Amino acid sequence: MFMALAFAARSTALRRVCALALVLSGSHVQGQSLNAPSPTAQASASGHKYPPVDERHPLAPALKLARASRKSLDSVRDYQCVFIKRELLNGAVVTQTMEMKFREEPFSVYLKNQEPNPGREILFVYGQNDNKLLAHEGSGLKSLVGTVPLAIDAPQVRAENRHPITEIGMRKLIDKVIAQWEYEGQFGETNVQYYPDAKIGGMSCPAIECTHPQPRRQFPFHVTRLYIDAQANLPVRIENYGYPAASGQEPPLVEEFTYVKVRTNVGLANEDFSAKNPAYKF
Template sequence: MDQAEVTNSDDIDLRPKRRRIVRIVLFVLLGLLLYGGWWLKNESARQQALIDAQKAREGGDFSDVELTGDHPLDQILPIVDGLIEDATAQIVDYTATLERTELIGDKLVGPQTMAVKVRHDSGKNTQNSSPFSVYVRFNSPKSLQGREVIWVEGANDGRMIVHEVGLLGFKRHVVKPDSLIAMFGSRYPVTDTGVIVLLQKLANIGRKDRSERSKDDVDVEIIDGVSSVGVQCKRFRLIHHEKAHEFDFHIAEVDLDMVRKIPVRYAAFGWPGESGEPVLIEEYKYSDVEINVGLGDLDFDPDNPAYQFPE
């Protein structure tokens, strides 16, 4: 048998192996495509449910709701209004550590910790105005450590700049804050970050309840001397007795640092599960808060040498 015949024989013997390898690769690719489609469908449904939940809890303008003093919420809404007024007037910017725990689908995710910098809108249409700006750097868990996000109102066509970790960390990603990718693993977009935004949302939720719920359906508890994230706080607890819609919470708690006049913790709980205890839906804690530290444009610039954004 000459050399050519041996070579042809070897090629024939290898063909079935090559076909098997090709089939395996095709099956793997098909599986990945199917999984990707399933994931996109489920993640889209989850995010749509969150949008529906937010509309159900906060939808509408209830700023003109009259407080007559005969409803449990009438005792706390003026306090929140005063805190918003004071914070808006006095807080220019701040840095903090944010710890969040959120129910994503049916899984409680967290706590995740991140360093945040927030600069509030200093006044539109003025020569020296600065827009609402947010910088976030994830410190934990390890799978997200080093992830960075910057969003500046009115810049980049309303998109945020993201430094992802892992395989996606080779470039800067510019995405809408409420896009599918940006919202993955989160209940709210980065535009909802900050203590003043939180106060504003609480005020609207409270007025919505004041407008739509009877006084017998709501209980309000005010607890003094609560230690929260290392500071003494006044805790406001709102209890719903009847579930108004599928996205309704049973209990909401806000811990207010009355010295600095800011919320340092917010938590919402759903109706009791099998254990008989209310189920945590979301919790946010702001610690190490430093107010009016003089944040500038560089703090919200991905080219800041202190940051790790790719070129």
């Protein structure tokens, strides 16, 4: 359960941003558009161009924190972690926990399921294997089939994932949040709250919560929460909730992506993303 507390940041830079955040966090900006299109519109993380978000908008300080977190990823070449995702699929929330190896260049991902389907391995390297996933099951009759190449948008892949594997990783996560908030910052009906004492598994991860009281076509989610690791300043969780079906009901979880036990710049090599790695079972 979140508790709205005074935002007490540790660093001087963060305190400056949070001072502005506290002034704006409870505000509710009316109207359909805060900014008219401008020839100096900035490019968002997704490549779209929107006018700069007005400094009076509640999302302005939230975007500063998100962009600072993204900046912390500039020096990260690779990482290992445990990746946990919860997604609304076919009317039910499905949880998957995986060991993950990730490399920025070339874009490379190795996943090994802990649960469900323990032992399942997935490998994807952009530009290799015809840009297909390599997958195999860890046990059962399906494991006898061996390694199976799959298109990233194959029906059996989409059945278990809301997003393609090309959108995995902390950089993709924060890029999507920044692009979403840059767009939503052009409109009113936005409330922002800050939770400096939020934790993930005992790790301090201050959270930013953006809420839109009314469903509008420009707002894909009722609530978005971004968690940033207080020590490394890395974006380690995003939560997105839909609009409640009726007043007084809890908003339904749409998707949640969490990165824990993150170790950065461990020196991952080509072998870590090769089906020939003797430690793998491809």
